[in-house]
Amino acid sequence: MKSKRRTITFYGLIIILIIAVALNFYKLPYYVEKPGAAESVNGIIKVKDGHKVNGQFMLVYIYVGAANVYQYLWAKYDGNDYTNLLKAQNVKLPDENQKEYALRQQNYMVDAQETATYVAYKAAGKKPKINNKGILILNVISDMPAAKELEEGDIIVGANGKKVETIKDLQPFVKGLKPDDSLSLKIKRDGKVKTVNVDVGKFPGKLTQGKTKYGIGIIQSNERDIEVKPKISFDIKNIGGPSAGLMMTLEIYDQLTNNDLAKGFKIAGTGTIQMDGKVGPIGGIKEKVVGADKSGAQIFFAPTADHEAKDAKEAAKDIGTDMKIVPVSTFDDAVKYLNTLK
Structure with missing residues (x-):
């Protein structure tokens, strides 16, 4: 009798284990969004024979990943205001599979690199x-x-x-x-x-x-x-989307001109960059403020479009950071602010 109970218990535990493992791989129609970190672009963008940047320009990323059952429950009940659950239709385009989603995010990043190169080289008088x-x-x-x-x-x-x-x-x-x-x-x-x-x-x-x-x-x-002289190379891996556009533009411009824009500061920020130098909104601004603060940034550029700079200031106040939020509408706005630093 005892042997039979042990056998039942053993197989019961095996079934529970199988279910637990299966739930880990089963993806729900939700994505988890949470703060990531700020990463310096100094070492991953190289202008040939470019000037060394005195300080750091930092792109900021957030984590967005398809949720399994455990991740869904954790995100829903962890009590963190900066961990969000997003419906799949708010992340992917209609009828978009995972391969197409990855290609779109990769293309956003490549397009941002090209636009950043064009804007920076043009501002530096290099005729891209x-x-x-x-x-x-x-x-x-x-x-x-x-x-x-x-x-x-x-x-x-x-x-x-x-x-x-x-x-x-x-x-x-x-x-x-x-x-x-x-x-x-x-x-x-x-x-x-x-x-x-x-x-x-x-x-x-x-x-x-x-x-x-x-x-x-x-x-x-x-x-x-974008054809430019001197040549430029990018080594940005595992980060997609267009939101690093502004920060890449500043890094490239500083390497080209040796104007010492950074002046030793750790400068984070976000925003798309357009061919005319305008800075666009990106979403997830509050989570990016949290990630930049945790990474030690002292200054954070936030787009004025869609009231994102206002949202960034609210998040900064909520977490009690000393990091300065600087609203910008254009690349020129960011350069003008940096020129005021001592």
Whole structure:
């Protein structure tokens, strides 16, 4: 009898263990967002023969990861105001798989590096040149005919026999497309060029708020590079998204000009950078303030767009940091502030 009870207990424990392990791998339709840290870009951005930066410009990242059952419960009940649960649809685009999501985040970072390079070199009087190379496909809507011919990572370089270098070049070919129309696209895939015929399809109603719309059904980005002298290299790994744009621009500009912008300070910040130097909002600003403070930053640049600088100041007050929050609307705003430092 005792032997039978031991056997039942043993197998019961095995079943519980299997369930516990399975729950660790089962992903819920939620993501956990929490503060990360600030990381200096001094060693990961190199302008050839550039000047040494006296201080640190720091990009700030937050942790965003798909939640399993345990992570969901921890985030929901840990009592930390800066740990958040996000619904999957607020993180991923509709119909976006994990591979497409990763490609989009990687493309955001690459685009931010290119834009930061352009803005910094132009501000330093170095005359950067933009080389447009086509249209990078980030996502193909699975319910549309194009999914049979196109893949994420393809680069469109032609349409109906004409050269295509930018999204603007493609627009005349897709404007006014109707059912039963098709489009001949020249694409690059894995280093090879091929031509495919893509049929026009009706967008799923969930993507158009019920309105009837037709097209080829892709999410795209311009594929380009920025030609500069002196050359520049980036070694940023495992960080995606566009939010490091401003801080990368400041680092590059300081290496080019030797203006000693940092003046020995640890300067963190966030915000996208646009080709005209405007700084855009990024989301997660409060969590980034927490991460920057924990990393010892003394100054934090926050975009004025979408009231993010206001949110950053509220978070700084809440955690009791001495880190100074500096609102900026443009790259020039940040440079002007840094020029006032002693």
